Amino acid sequence: MLVIDDSATIxxxxxxxxxxxxxxxxxxxxAEQGLEIARTQSPELIFLDIVLPGMDGFAALRQLRRxxxxxxxxxxxxSGNEQATEQFYVHRIGADDFMKKPFSRAEVFARIERLLDANRVPKRLPQGGAQGSDAGEDEAAAAS
Incomplete structure (x- = not known):
């Protein structure tokens, strides 16, 4: 797992x-350090903050998807700021999920379970394939 956040507490x-x-x-x-780690270490999943110094999370997500x-x-x-427009934008550029700060342990693991199978393999299928979870519609919309 890769955690990209400028808050040492988070x-x-x-x-x-x-x-x-x-x-x-x-x-x-x-984001810059996170992108390098993602490219070289291939984490199973990435937690990506939206508000970061330098490159923000939206720009980092676009680079990850390209x-x-x-x-x-x-x-x-x-993000600590959950607004409908942000959430819509997150899904449109290819995020798999959105989590508002503060979050609970139960929420973190429920979201992980939705995105990884029992062997910790991503359920996300390459480039716009349908997935078996309820996120499939968001995924298809993000890929189009």
Whole structure:
């Protein structure tokens, strides 16, 4: 798992939750570092903050989706500001889910379970394929 967030508190919280469930956690404090880690380490899933120093989460997500090495990695966008327009935009550019800060442990793992199968393999199918979960409609809309 890769956590990209400029808040050390959020990174520490998510990393602790994930490690307690035997996930290997990679951390990045900005989008540029996160993109490099995503490309070289191929995480199973990425938690990506929207508001970051330098490149924001939207621009980072666009780059992740354009790169053949990272385009199929599930991405959960996270933000302390959940507005309908933001959520719509997140789905339109290819995020798999959105999580508002603060979040609970139960919410984090429910979202992971929706995006990864029992073997921790992404349920996201390459480039716009239909998926078996209720996110399939959002996925198809994002791919079109």
């Amino acid at each position: 990174v520490a919280l998510l990393a602790r939750m994930l490690r307690q469930n035997d996930y290997h956690v990679l951390e990045a404090a900005d 790169d053949p090495y990272t385009r199929d990695i599930p991405v959960i966008m996270i």
